[in-house]
Amino acid sequence: MDVNEVLLPGVGLRYEFTNADGDHIGIVARREGNFEILRYGADDPDEAQPLFRLTIAEADTVAEILGAPRIAERFADLTKEVPGLSAGQVVVPASSEHAGKPLGTTRARTRTGASIVAIVRGDSVIASPAPEELLKFGDVLVVIGTHEGINGVRQIIEN
């Protein structure tokens, strides 16, 4: 799917895409953090019909509803499209010195260049985990990077 991104000076960004039904959908992301969702009409392709607005909190909730269950498959899809980039999973063993410590203390991205984009913990997925997120024994880390980078993260976590 192609998403078109347009800069709105002084206001923020506008994203635009066409869905499978052929609707032209636009999303205006304001600098202040709120969103406007709109649809482009048939009679005038340049005029947007406002559908609804979302505050920051509402947008976060909607993003979670839409994003959480699909996060792992999406990353798998993404890596197919970029040569040299792959996704890997690293399990945090009980023996790991990082179990019980914040994700940030691994300094994984600084040391390997690979990013931990999600933590799968039991049935739940923590998407884009913050550096403060505590790692737990049994967590599965979803890592995106080169093969060497992913192996590097595995070594850091497993030692």
Place this chain on the structure above:
Amino acid sequence: MALLLELGVILVGLSVLGAAARRWSFSPVPLYLLAGLALGNGGIAPVPAAGDFVEVGASIGVVLLLLTLGLEFNTAELTHSLRRHIPSAVVDLVLNATPGAVAGWLLGLSWPGVLALAGATWISSSGIISRLLSDLRRLGNRETPAVLAILVMEDFAMAIYLPVLVVLASGGTWWQALIGVFIAIGSVTAAFTVSHRWGHHVNRWLAHPDDEQLMLRVLGSTLVVAALAELVSVSAAVGAFLVGLTLTGTTAERARAVLAPLRDLFAAAFFLAIGFAVSPADLLPVLPAALGLAAAGVLTKVTTGWYAARRDGIAPRGRLRAGTALIARGEFSIVIMSLAGASSPGLGPVVTAYVLILATIGPLLTRWSGDWLRPRVLRT
């Protein structure tokens, strides 16, 4: 006691006017100007005691208007706009400044007066227009980026235009004006370098986590810089603009939020003071000139918007919406007038009348233009 009472009554009155303006989603600026006319010299209800406060408030108002303009600014957005819309900016300048310059010459203004009138007819009101686009829910429209790009470039051009104007208006020669331009360009470059390389230091000191501290620090340092700028005759307003440019990222965002109420109060004082300074009796003789200029200003801005939107591949209806959106002139035309006012006495009434007309009909035309050129069949 007279001061508090007069000031209180004025503020309550302004709030009623402002609420009415917002209710019909047009700008309160012309109403504030009218209030100033009614209360000032030769008006219907003079307010002697509050006058001094309004005068002082007005000078802070200009500083805050330009500070927040600078805070809005973002280098990435400017370069993006420049890359795409330089021809639109040139069309904008040529088409819109010319009527002002010609009118100034016909009215027999001094050279700085001609330059000021050209500037006043050139610059659209980014404040009125961005608010209007948001109120009319047009931010998502495809012609909107072209409109916003023009506003960004106009605002940036002020950094060069204002110092030249100030130097010439204070009786400087062309070479002094040239030095003024160099000082201005130098300061803008310096401001960008500072914000780029040491911005985090400046920002760290200013960006106190406590909002009250942030407000005091930003406001305090802006006033100091503004005073220094005035000392080297670059004008306080330009100094404040530069401070705004230096602040970036979240600091700029937070500063905008904490300064917004202050700016609204002092900007209101500024518009009142402009109204005070112009006697209603002076407006009548210049009304034909102002009406003619306004008519020209409507046409030239519509052409500008039409041209810019067409560059973005927008259909005629969108081009018309872009053009009408740009019509409103407001706070910066008034700022230009106040900076040059002393040197050319005829300027004040013309610009005041001009802004009164265009700040009122601009938003109305924008709103109505949504239905123009709509195919008849689809009209409900």
